[in-house]
Amino acid sequence: MHTIEHDIERPDRRIVDAFEDVPSTIVSDVTGNIGITMDAGMNPAGDGVEMAGTAVTVKAAPGDNLIIHKAITMAEPGDVLVIDCDGYTDVGHVGELMCGSCKANGLAGLVIDGGYRDSRELAEMDFPVYGRGVNPQGPLKQDPGSVNVTVSVGGVSVDPGDILVGDDDGIAVIPGDGAEQVLDLAREKMDAEDTTREEIQSGDYLLDLKGYDKLLEDLEVVGPEDSIQ
Template sequence: MELKTHAMPLLLSSEMIEEFSQLSTTLISDAMAGTGVMDYKIKSIKPGVKLAGTAFTVDTKEGSALAVIAAVALAQQGHILVISGKGEASNAVIGDMLVKTALKSGISGIVVDGLVRDVSVLRDMDMPLFAIGAVPSAAKKNGHGELNSPIVCGGISVKPGDLIVGDDDGVVVVPSHAMYDVLLAAKAKLASEEQRIQDIDNGLLVPEWLKKLL
């Protein structure tokens, strides 16, 4: 049994988190030209949930929950656990007891490229939780794992300290070095969409760019 740990990622500013929490994942995706979007199968276990925070990465090995248990113990308030479950389909890597502990620790959310269990209980908890699905069987607590190393989750590279945003459409990853540019682009996209909605309300049903093509 082996567990490797690396330096704790610095938390992103609360101002930056708040700015992104006001934006949809669709706007953020558009701002990044469609990059950074996790596999469509990773969805919130209940509708209407919003997720935004700093990535604390978890690499699981051999279907083991060891690294997840350690991450819940070590992550700080404001971190989001991003778990590379590698699409493991035989068991759940997290359940109600671990999620309850994470909630008490102040962890802001959990994203799992794998399965969870105890869904009926988890849906009553105030913890944003995104996963591929659910299964009754529990994970092993042996094996290997690694904390706060670069991982792949839902087909997307995630580094510790990256910005994670999730809503009903899915999860997007914003590299920490690109946050400001993405924020500006997403806000510009939002302004453009708001103008287009106003135009539609005013009866301008064909946008100018389309008129030029017709």
């Protein structure tokens, strides 16, 4: 079954824009680390990537990009195209021309759980692109697909309107209805880290500052003599 949903609920633009200054690591920390950060196979096409935007989701048939072309025309400025290709990397589903169209129309980025191509051009484009691999093989255009349905990308479930925060470390996903709370927690975490940064630059150890030494007291520390021979 193929579904194309034009109307999605997006978070307040001011909240989305505020995440441009929040690293993906901070988002991961304040959301509990597990299940909301895409896996390490989702890599940026270039260095120095900064991305924050709302998800327009795409479910595409592996090896086919027809529905991706349609989704590009549906996305609005500030959106991130989030494409589920089942991790298929034997085809480059998107490349320089499609991503150039995204950039020209104000999109905030493109994330594809699948292959892309024109890697050098994308790295130089100053447009955030993440994917699972690179392949020069071109795709088919014969299978429809779905736009703005729940997808699984990078091991994370993504709904239309979720916020994606990306940088060189990877991508974190924030449910749209919890974005304001996550932003508040992120700001608190960043302020706390500023204080900690000053303390460690003065020579203090994180082990002492965070009380990690107490955790060691509860562990049974063994030496080589205790290993199984």
